[in-house]
Amino acid sequence: MKPGGLLRIKGMIRKEWLQIIRDPSSMAIAFFLPLLLLLIFGYGVSLDAKNIPLALVVEHPGVQSSSFSGGFWQSPYFAPIPMSSIQEAETALRRSKVDGIVWLRENFDRDYLNKESPPMSVLVNGVDANTARLVEGYVQGIWFGWLEQEAERAGKKLQSPVQLEQRIWFNPQVRSTDFLVPGVLAVIMTLIGALLTALVIAREWERGTMEALLVTRISVIELLLGKLIPYFILGMGGLILSLLMAEFLFHVPLRGSLWLLLATSALFLLVALGMGLLISTVFRSQFVAALVALVSTFLPAFILSGFIFDIQSMPLVIQWITHLIAARYYVAILQTLFLVGDVWSVVLPNSAALLIMAVFFLGLVYRKTRKNLE
Amino acid sequence: MGHRILALIIKEFLALFRDKKSRMAVIVPPILQLLIFGYAATFDLENAGLAIFNEDSGAISRELIGRFEGSVGFKIVGYLQSEAEIGPLIDRKGALLILHIDEQCSAHLAQHESCAVQAIIDGRNSNTAMLALNYVRSIVTDFNQEQAEQSLGAKLPAQLTIRAWFNPNLESRWFIVPGIIALLAMIVTLVVTALSVAREREAGTFDQLLVTPLRPWEVLIGKAMPGLIVGVGEGSLIILVTVLWFKIPLVGHLSTLYPALIIYVLSIIGVGLMISSFSATLQQALLGAFLFIVPAVTLSGFSTPIANMPQFMQTLTYLNPMRYFLTIVRRVFLEGAGLEYFWHDLWPMSIIAAVTLSMATWLFRHRMY
Numbered sequence: 001m002k003p004g005g006l007l008r009i010k011g012m013i014r015k016e017w018l019q020i021i022r023d024p025s026s027m028a029i030a031f032f033l034p035l036l037l038l039l040i041f042g043y044g045v046s047l048d049a050k051n052i053p054l055a056l057v058v059e060h061p062g063v064q065s066s067s068f069s070g071g072f073w074q075s076p077y078f079a080p081i082p083m084s085s086i087q088e089a090e091t092a093l094r095r096s097k098v099d100g101i102v103w104l105r106e107n108f109d110r111d112y113l114n115k116e117s118p119p120m121s122v123l124v125n126g127v128d129a130n131t132a133r134l135v136e137g138y139v140q141g142i143w144f145g146w147l148e149q150e151a152e153r154a155g156k157k158l159q160s161p162v163q164l165e166q167r168i169w170f171n172p173q174v175r176s177t178d179f180l181v182p183g184v185l186a187v188i189m190t191l192i193g194a195l196l197t198a199l200v201i202a203r204e205w206e207r208g209t210m211e212a213l214l215v216t217r218i219s220v221i222e223l224l225l226g227k228l229i230p231y232f233i234l235g236m237g238g239l240i241l242s243l244l245m246a247e248f249l250f251h252v253p254l255r256g257s258l259w260l261l262l263a264t265s266a267l268f269l270l271v272a273l274g275m276g277l278l279i280s281t282v283f284r285s286q287f288v289a290a291l292v293a294l295v296s297t298f299l300p301a302f303i304l305s306g307f308i309f310d311i312q313s314m315p316l317v318i319q320w321i322t323h324l325i326a327a328r329y330y331v332a333i334l335q336t337l338f339l340v341g342d343v344w345s346v347v348l349p350n351s352a353a354l355l356i357m358a359v360f361f362l363g364l365v366y367r368k369t370r371k372n373l374e
Numbered sequence: 375m376g377h378r379i380l381a382l383i384i385k386e387f388l389a390l391f392r393d394k395k396s397r398m399a400v401i402v403p404p405i406l407q408l409l410i411f412g413y414a415a416t417f418d419l420e421n422a423g424l425a426i427f428n429e430d431s432g433a434i435s436r437e438l439i440g441r442f443e444g445s446v447g448f449k450i451v452g453y454l455q456s457e458a459e460i461g462p463l464i465d466r467k468g469a470l471l472i473l474h475i476d477e478q479c480s481a482h483l484a485q486h487e488s489c490a491v492q493a494i495i496d497g498r499n500s501n502t503a504m505l506a507l508n509y510v511r512s513i514v515t516d517f518n519q520e521q522a523e524q525s526l527g528a529k530l531p532a533q534l535t536i537r538a539w540f541n542p543n544l545e546s547r548w549f550i551v552p553g554i555i556a557l558l559a560m561i562v563t564l565v566v567t568a569l570s571v572a573r574e575r576e577a578g579t580f581d582q583l584l585v586t587p588l589r590p591w592e593v594l595i596g597k598a599m600p601g602l603i604v605g606v607g608e609g610s611l612i613i614l615v616t617v618l619w620f621k622i623p624l625v626g627h628l629s630t631l632y633p634a635l636i637i638y639v640l641s642i643i644g645v646g647l648m649i650s651s652f653s654a655t656l657q658q659a660l661l662g663a664f665l666f667i668v669p670a671v672t673l674s675g676f677s678t679p680i681a682n683m684p685q686f687m688q689t690l691t692y693l694n695p696m697r698y699f700l701t702i703v704r705r706v707f708l709e710g711a712g713l714e715y716f717w718h719d720l721w722p723m724s725i726i727a728a729v730t731l732s733m734a735t736w737l738f739r740h741r742m743y
Contacts, residue, residue, distance in 0.1 A: 126541030163488040171497035
C-alpha cells in the first residue's frame, strides 16, 4: 500500500457512509428486510398439517362404522365433515372444500359381521402430494388402531409385530421455527449482501464519478476496501439484529458457540458482498445490475440451499449445481450450530468452501476493476 | 393518440432490449431456473442416508430390514455394530436416519408381544425429518398389516383402500412445477416493471415524459406493455416446457388458463409500477421489489400450504396475487378445473390488478418526494 493508504481508505469509507445515510434504502435493506423476513418465516411458514378437512360418508351407520369414524373425530390431524352421499363428497373434493373422503358403503356393517372383509375407501386430493401423503399416513394409523381395538373387543389379539418408536434428534418437538429461522438467516444474509453492493460500483460508473475516483491517488485495493468495509459493518449489524430476534423472539436454541457463528457469518457476508460487487463491476449499469440481482439471488438461495428442499433427494446433476450456491454451505453451518453444536466435521469443510468462494469473488472483482483502469 | 402510445411502447421496448446484457438477463435466467428448480424442488425423498443397527438375529428383523433396503426413498449407508456409533454418524450428517432393532425383538415376538424398533432421525431440517418419518411409518404399517394377516391366517376384518385423485402416484413434482410457472412469471414481470420508472426518475427523463402531451393512463399503457408481453410470453414458454419437458399433465384447457395468466401478470405489473413510482432511485426500486417478492413467495402456498399458517397470516395471503394464480394453475393443470371452479380466485386477483394499476397511475404525478 502506498503511503497514506489508511487515510485514503478512511476518506472513501466516509464518502460511502454519507451516501448510505442520504438514501435510506441501504439502512432499510440492512435492518428492515431481516425484521420483515424473520417475522414472516417465523410465524407464517409451517409444514405441520393439522385439522385437515375430510368428508366422512357413512351410508348406513352401524356399530363398526361408527367406531371407525370415531377415530377421525378424535384425531388432531383431521376436521371431519359428515356428508350424506358420495356424490356430495366428490363435489366438495372437486371444489377443494375437503382434502379427502372416507367412504363406508351401505353394507359395511353387515359384511363386517359376516366376515367378508368389506372395503373402506379413502380418496385423497393428490394435487398437493406432500399433504396427501401425510393424510394417507394418518389414515393408515387410525385404521390400524381401530383394527387392534376391534380385535381386543372380540377377545382376540391382533398382533402388530413392530412397534415404531420415533426419536427426532436435535428438535424433538419438531418446532418448525427451530429449523426455519436458521435457514431463513441464510436467505436474509444473501439478500443483504447482494442488495447492498449490487449497485454501488455500477452507480459510480453510470454517474461518471468512477473516473473522478480513479484519477485520485487511491489504489484499486483501497477503493474496494473503502466500498467493502461500510457495507460489511452494515451487514453485520443486520445479522446481529437477526440473531437477537432468533434468540429472544423465536427462542431458537443456540447450542454451538456464538463466536463461531459470528465468524462463519462474517465469512458468508464477505461472499455475499463479493457477489454483489461482482455483479456491479461486471455490468457497470445500475439497471442491468439490478436485473441480475433480482433474478439470481433470492430464488437460488431459497430453493437450492437445502433450506426447504432436501439436497440429497435432488438428481445428481442438480446436486452439483447446488455446490455453486454459497447459501448451501451457510445453511448447513447454521442448522448445525444452532441445533447441534460445534460439530467441526460439518463446520470446517463448509467454511472452507465459503472461504474459497469469498476469495474467488473478491479476487475477480479486483481483477475486473484493475482491467477497467487500463 | 394511438400513435403517441405506440411510440412510447416502442421506446419502452428499446429501453429494455437494446442492451444485450439486459436482454439476456430477462430471458435466460427464468428458463434455466425452471429447468433447475423443476428438478430440485421436490418433497419426494430419494436416496436418503439410512444406517441400520440390528442387535437381533431373528428372521423377522431381517425381513423388516429387507423392506427398507428395497425402498427407493432410502439408501443404506452402513450397518452399525455398536450404539456408540450412532451419535457421531448423525452429528456429521453421515446418515439422515438410523433404524435400531433391539436384541430382544425376536424374543418378544415369541411371547406375542411387540418388537420395538427405534427410528432415530436427524431433526436439523425438521421438514426432511418428517418426510423420512412418514416413509418409515408407511413401510412399517404395510409390514405389520401383512404380518397380522399371516398370523390371523385370514384377511383382516376390513380392507383399507386409498386412492389419490388427480395425482395417482403422489409425485410432488406435479405439484411444484406448475407452481414454478406462477413463481417465474411473477419474477420476470416484476423485473421488467419495477425498475422502469425508477430508472427514468434517476436519469431525470421521467419528468420529460410527464411534460409531453401523454396522459398518465397513456404512460401507464406504455409502461405496462413490455411487462405484459414479456410476462405472458415467458409464461407461455414456461408452460410449454412444463408440458413437453417435465410431462406434467395439462388436464384443463389453455383457454381457461390464459385469462388467469393475463390478469395475474397485470396485477404484478400494477405492483411493479407502484414500487417503481414510489422509488426515487434504482436502489430503492430494487429493495421494493424484494420486499414484495419474498413475502409473496413465502405466503403463496408455493412451498408450504396456506392451510398450515396461523389464521392471521392466512388472512394476509388474500392480498397476495400469487396465492390466487398458484391455486388456479395447479387446479387447471392437474384437476382440469374449469372457470366455475376458480371464479372465486379470479375476481380478487382482478381487483388487485385494478387497484394497483390505478395507484401506479396516480403515483406517476404524485410522488412522495
